[in-house]
Amino acid sequence: xxxxxxxxIASVLLFAVGVAGVVGRKNLFIVFMSIELMxxxxxxxxxxxxxxxxxxxxxxxxxLVMAVAAAxxxxxLAIVILLFKGKESLNVDDFSVMKQ
Amino acid sequence: xxLHTTSLLVWVPLLPLLxxxxxxxxxxxxxxxxxxxPRGLVxxxxxxxxxxxxxxxxxxxxxxxxxxxxxxxxxxxxGTWMQAGxxxxxxxxxxxxxxxxxxxxVTGIGSLIHLxxxxxxxxxxxxxxYFCYLNLFTFSMLVLVLGQNxxxxxxGWEGVGVCSYLLIGFWFTDIAKxxxxxxxFITNRIGDFGFLLGIFFLFAFTLHHGGATLxxxxxxxxxxxxxxxxxxxxxxxxxxxxxxxxxxMGKSAQVPLHVWLADAMAGPTPVSALIHAAxxxxxxxxxxxxxxxxxxxxxxAQIVVASMGTLTALFAATIAITQTDIxxxxxxxTVSQLGYMFVGAGVxxxxxxxxxxxxxxxxxxxxxxxxxSVIHAMHEEQNIWKMGGLKAKMPVTYWTMLIGCLAISGIPxxxxxxxxxxxxxxxxxxxxxxxxxLLLLTAGITAYYMWRMFFLTFHGTARDHHKFEHAHESxxxxxxxxxxxxxxxxxxxxxxxxxxxxxxNMFGRWLEPVVGLVEGSSYPTSLEMxxxxxxxxxxxxxxxxxWARYSKPVPSTEPTRAxxxxxxxxxxxxxxxxxxxxxxxxxxxxxxxxxxxxxxxxIDAAVNNTPRVYAGISGAVRTVQxxxxxxxxxxxxxxxxxxxxxYLMKFASLQ
Numbered sequence: 001x002x003x004x005x006x007x008x009i010a011s012v013l014l015f016a017v018g019v020a021g022v023v024g025r026k027n028l029f030i031v032f033m034s035i036e037l038m039x040x041x042x043x044x045x046x047x048x049x050x051x052x053x054x055x056x057x058x059x060x061x062x063x064l065v066m067a068v069a070a071a072x073x074x075x076x077l078a079i080v081i082l083l084f085k086g087k088e089s090l091n092v093d094d095f096s097v098m099k100q
Numbered sequence: 101x102x103l104h105t106t107s108l109l110v111w112v113p114l115l116p117l118l119x120x121x122x123x124x125x126x127x128x129x130x131x132x133x134x135x136x137x138p139r140g141l142v143x144x145x146x147x148x149x150x151x152x153x154x155x156x157x158x159x160x161x162x163x164x165x166x167x168x169x170x171x172x173x174x175x176x177x178x179g180t181w182m183q184a185g186x187x188x189x190x191x192x193x194x195x196x197x198x199x200x201x202x203x204x205x206v207t208g209i210g211s212l213i214h215l216x217x218x219x220x221x222x223x224x225x226x227x228x229x230y231f232c233y234l235n236l237f238t239f240s241m242l243v244l245v246l247g248q249n250x251x252x253x254x255x256g257w258e259g260v261g262v263c264s265y266l267l268i269g270f271w272f273t274d275i276a277k278x279x280x281x282x283x284x285f286i287t288n289r290i291g292d293f294g295f296l297l298g299i300f301f302l303f304a305f306t307l308h309h310g311g312a313t314l315x316x317x318x319x320x321x322x323x324x325x326x327x328x329x330x331x332x333x334x335x336x337x338x339x340x341x342x343x344x345x346x347x348x349m350g351k352s353a354q355v356p357l358h359v360w361l362a363d364a365m366a367g368p369t370p371v372s373a374l375i376h377a378a379x380x381x382x383x384x385x386x387x388x389x390x391x392x393x394x395x396x397x398x399x400x401a402q403i404v405v406a407s408m409g410t411l412t413a414l415f416a417a418t419i420a421i422t423q424t425d426i427x428x429x430x431x432x433x434t435v436s437q438l439g440y441m442f443v444g445a446g447v448x449x450x451x452x453x454x455x456x457x458x459x460x461x462x463x464x465x466x467x468x469x470x471x472x473s474v475i476h477a478m479h480e481e482q483n484i485w486k487m488g489g490l491k492a493k494m495p496v497t498y499w500t501m502l503i504g505c506l507a508i509s510g511i512p513x514x515x516x517x518x519x520x521x522x523x524x525x526x527x528x529x530x531x532x533x534x535x536x537x538l539l540l541l542t543a544g545i546t547a548y549y550m551w552r553m554f555f556l557t558f559h560g561t562a563r564d565h566h567k568f569e570h571a572h573e574s575x576x577x578x579x580x581x582x583x584x585x586x587x588x589x590x591x592x593x594x595x596x597x598x599x600x601x602x603x604x605n606m607f608g609r610w611l612e613p614v615v616g617l618v619e620g621s622s623y624p625t626s627l628e629m630x631x632x633x634x635x636x637x638x639x640x641x642x643x644x645x646x647w648a649r650y651s652k653p654v655p656s657t658e659p660t661r662a663x664x665x666x667x668x669x670x671x672x673x674x675x676x677x678x679x680x681x682x683x684x685x686x687x688x689x690x691x692x693x694x695x696x697x698x699x700x701x702x703i704d705a706a707v708n709n710t711p712r713v714y715a716g717i718s719g720a721v722r723t724v725q726x727x728x729x730x731x732x733x734x735x736x737x738x739x740x741x742x743x744x745x746x747y748l749m750k751f752a753s754l755q
Contacts, residue, residue, distance in 0.1 A: 023734050031729075096727030 007048035014041035028080050028090045032073075039069045104167070108160060109176040109193045112153050112203055113242035116210075119149030120235035127228040137228040143218045146231035150214050150238050154207035161200045169613050172197050173317075175248060182251075186312040187303065192248035194316070198454065198614040202245040202386060205461045209378040210238045212581035216469050217370040219577035220476060224368075230270060234374065237263035241379035245386065250299045250314040253387065257295065257351065260380045261288045267375075268367040280366035287360040291350015295387075298343030305336055320393045328397075337397035344391055345405055352384025354442065355412045358435045359675055365427040369472030372427060376434045377465035382457045385441040389450045392615050396448065406446025406527070410535045413439025415672070417545040421552070422668040425482045426471045429553045433508065434464055436546060440523050443535060449526035450615035451608040455596045456523055458607070459515035462592055463507035466585035470501040473578055474557060477571040478564075484556040486564040493571045496579045498558050500586035505554045507589040509547035510639045515593035521632055522596065528631060529621050536631075540638055547642025555650040600628050 018041055021034025043062045050058025080090075087094055122145045126137040164172050178191035195203075214234060221230050240263055244256025262285075269281025299314065306312050306322055313319060326333045348354070353361040361381070365372055375381060388395060388405065395401050413436045420432035437460050444453030475482055477494060491498045507514035510521065520543065528536040562568035573579065597603020608617045621628065667673070724735070 019737060023730055023737065026730075092729050095729065 004048055004052045008045055011041045011045040011048065014038075014044065026091050026093060028083070028092055031092060032076055032080065035076075036069060036073070039065055104171070104174045106160065106163070106174045106176055106195065108156055109174065109195055109246065110178060111156050112160070112207065113193075113239050113246060115149045115153040115156075116235040116239040116242065119145050120232050120239060123228050123232040123235065127232055130228065136225060139222070139227055142228045142231055146235060147211065147214045147218060149235055150207050150211040153238075153242070154204070154211050157200075157203040157207045160195055161204055164195060164197065164200050169609075172200075172613055186307055187314075188312075189249055189251045189314060192252065192315070193246040194248035195246065196614050197610050197612075198386075198389060199245050201454065201458065201610070202382075203242060205382075205458060206238060206241050206245060206378045209461050209465050209585070210241075210374065212584055213370050213374050213378065213465060213469070214238075216373075216472070216578050216581040217368070219575045220370050220472055221368060226270065230267075230368070233263055233266045233270070234371070237267065237371075237374060237379055241383070244383055248315055248317070250302065250316070250319075253390070254292075254295065254299065257347070257383060257387075258292065260351075260383060261285060261292065264288070264364065264367075264375055264380055267371040268364045270367050270371065274366075277366035280360075280363040284360040284364050287357055288350045291347045291357055294343050294346025294350070296347075298340050298347065301343060302340050305340075316390060319391075323393050323397060333397055334399075337394045338400050341391070341394040341398050341401035342404060344387060344394070345401065345408075348384030348387050348442075349408065350384075351387075352381050352438045352442070353412075353435050354384070354408050354438065355415050356674065356678075358412060358416065359671075359678065361435055362428055362431045362671070365425065365431050369427065369468060369475055372431070373465045373468035373472065376430070376468060377461045381434060381438055382441075382461065385438065385445060385453055385457050388442070388445045389454055389615055392445070392450050395445070402446050402448060404446075406443050406532060406535055409439040409442030409444075409446055410538050411439070412436065413443070413542045414538050414545075415439075417542045417549065419668055419671050420549040421545065422665055423549075424485050426474065426484050426487075426553060426557065427468075427482055429484070429549060430464070430467055430471055433467075433546060433550060434460075436542060437464070437508070439542075440520060440539065443527055443539060444523040447526050447530040447532055447535075449523070449530075449618045451611040451617055452519070452522040452526045454611060454615070455607050456519040458595075459507070459519040459589070459592055462515055462585055462588040463504045466500060466504040466582060466589050467508065469578070469582055469585065470497050470504060473497045473574045473582065476574055476578070478567050479570065481564065481567055484553055486567065487557045487562075488560040489558070489562040489568065490571060491558040493568070494558075494573045496573055496582060500579075500582040501554060501558070503586040503589050505550045507593075508550050509643060510543055510635060511643075512636060513590075513593065515589050515591070517636070518593035518596050518598070521635055522598065524635055525598075525628060525631060526618060529618070529623065540635060543635055544638040544642040547639040548646050551643045551646035552650050555646060559651050600625060600632070 015038050018034045018036075018038030021037065022031050025031055025034065043065055046058040046062045046065070048058075050056065050062075083095060084090060123137075123142055126142060126145075130137040160174070164174065174195040176193045176195075178193070181189045181191045183189070214231070217230070217234060221227055224230065237260060240256050240259025242256070243259060244253050247253040247256055265281045265285040267281075268284050269278045272278045272281070302319065303312060303314055306314075306319070309322075311318070311322070313322065323333070323337065326336075350357045361375075364375060367375075395405065416432045416435035416439065420429050420436065423429045423432060437456065441453045441456045441460070444450070444456060473494065474487065474490060474497060477490070477497075478487060481487065503514065507516040510517045512518075524536060524539055524543070527539060594603070596605055596607035598605055605617075611617070670676070724731075
């Protein structure tokens, strides 16, 4: 029988992978995808809670998060493109100053 | 008592103030021009203002004289000056016989000195500035005299202090003269502090005992309504009187606060005349007479005043013997004569003290203006050992100075005789025999040093031939005041002829409604007559000694150089003592503790180290701001983890 704990452990693991990606990787796209991973880890725990507590609230939150993630992806990718145009680089550490 | 009001009174001080403002503005307008403001205009304003004030003063005097003696009090209120809690101080002026007398002296003699100054300062670049100060000086003195309450008097009191500072240091480019101005001001501040404490004390006491007041008339009523002879009355009166007397000591140059007056000679000579005769130094005596109801209640305060007066009179007279600067001789004689006035006030014979203020104003103004005339003629030479034989060159100055010297030596029938003798007699009459003896001795010394100065200046032969050749009599604007003052010095004494000589002591009667009058004596009249003859003889002995020593053609240095001479020449080393005991330690304390310790180590260090602390903190914090997104993400992670941990532990502790 798969219990709530299993889902939550999976969610934590996914989240940890996401954090490691954000903090540790240098490529902008990887960082970006890691953020999506973290969001989805949270989504997983929402859904799991909703299922096991028999409440719809969790589902609603998931939709909300997915909508925000979509918007964020659109804007984030646009920013990445602009950054790349400026510096010809996708290395996060290259963008340590505000001015060009 | 009926209160008469008058609208004329305010013009007496106001006119000199307007004169001062006009000349001040003229000085500013013409500040850039080569010759300064037009001298005719400046002198017209400067002399006109006090002369008009003098006319008004005499008119008021006549009005006051027309009233019955016990009704002689006029007031003019110019509104409320300040009000806080129970303190209410009005801008009130008061004219009673005492202040009426003073305003006549101040404006009358002041006018003559202003006129004289037109001649004396004629070549000075600061002509208009000088008259601006001089008028302001007169104004301040008039406010002091006319003020109906202690704060008003204090304003005038401080005003003359400021003006004396400005005028003594008039030639401020000379550092010694600027320092003399400082000395006068600072020494006066010490006295003023006592005066202020006295005012505070009187206010606090009256506040707690039924009606806060600083008004002279109300204060007098207040003290008269207190239980007479009770310990509290005496204690309060003594404390207040002594505090006020400290103020009087500063302003009227009593030992040990007299040191400024000799240095005040640094100012132009007419200023010295104004300070010594009409304004400033008489303020202390006036104040003691004005607050006589306090001194009357306190035998201790009276004896202190009389003793300090005697000490000062003798002390200054002995110093004057050795001085070679003509103005310094006169300065010490003023200090000495002020001592006499305080003795008069101290033994309770206030009208005798005021009478000496009155006559002294005439002959001291005369002597100073005469000295100024000599100095002017001798091209700023002030050393009497370089003069001599000026009798032939300057007849007007010679004869007027002769009268002045006779007056101050107490030779009848000149003014000084009557007033000085009145004080001597009152001291004796009140059983202060030691004081009488010392003052008699002082009278002899006074005659001696005044005539020493006189003979050295005018008799004998010229000791500086070059300057003697160029000496000349002064212009009319300078000699006219001399003649008027000489006439005054000769006759004003007759206003106070005692009963003994067939007079009616008009002067004492005039002041009687204010300060009372001492009459009668436990001594026989023959004794009074003998004492009078004695004092004249002592004066003549002084003159005779001076004649024997100095009337002949004498060498150009002092014959005696004994140890006591050195002590007197150095004014008992009092300046040096103050320097060593007060000024040096104070300067050292300022340098070592206040400057190095407080200023540099504490205040400067605090100011300088504050930015250093912030620089250090921000330097440490700045390293966090790397600009690397991954660092921020990591920090955010730690933060989020910390918050999560916090809530976890909180929930854990709840279960």
